[in-house]
Amino acid sequence: MNGVKARCKNCNGEAPADQFKLHHGFKMMVCPACYTGKNKTVKDAVGQREAGPAGLAEARESKPRPSEPLKPAGWDKEDEYLERAARMRKQQTQAQFAPVEGTEFVKYACQHCKYNFRYNPVKKIPATCPYCDFDIPRVKLSDIW
Numbered sequence: 001m002n003g004v005k006a007r008c009k010n011c012n013g014e015a016p017a018d019q020f021k022l023h024h025g026f027k028m029m030v031c032p033a034c035y036t037g038k039n040k041t042v043k044d045a046v047g048q049r050e051a052g053p054a055g056l057a058e059a060r061e062s063k064p065r066p067s068e069p070l071k072p073a074g075w076d077k078e079d080e081y082l083e084r085a086a087r088m089r090k091q092q093t094q095a096q097f098a099p100v101e102g103t104e105f106v107k108y109a110c111q112h113c114k115y116n117f118r119y120n121p122v123k124k125i126p127a128t129c130p131y132c133d134f135d136i137p138r139v140k141l142s143d144i145w
């Protein structure tokens, strides 16, 4: 006789380990009392239907949307117009400030004296026409390159 005891998971009582048997209804090893049906803990519990908060539909809160995700809205006519306008402006700008490839310089002809010189629109050098000191108009770099 060995005196090893085990705790029954069904009734939480102790019984000799070698007397535990697999109960098919409980689907676990139980003590002899549970096995013979004296304890019905699991069965009773199972008998009671869990009355959960079923059917309680969560109140749908209509959260205020932060902002519509920036989706590429269809290419509408306004976009097309703006795109064309931007392209034309760029062409006009490049006609005046012709980019010198591989540099940050452009070729610029003074509007006043027609003097041709290299102008750095990034550093805005020179600030004025080196010949007549006429102002060089402001130019958007994005319209040049």
Ligand SMILES: [Zn+2]
Binding pocket: 008, 009, 010, 011, 012, 013, 030, 031, 032, 033, 034, 035, 039
């Ligand atoms: Zn038991």
Ligand SMILES: [Zn+2]
Binding pocket: 110, 111, 112, 113, 114, 115, 129, 130, 131, 132, 133, 134
């Ligand atoms: Zn000039």
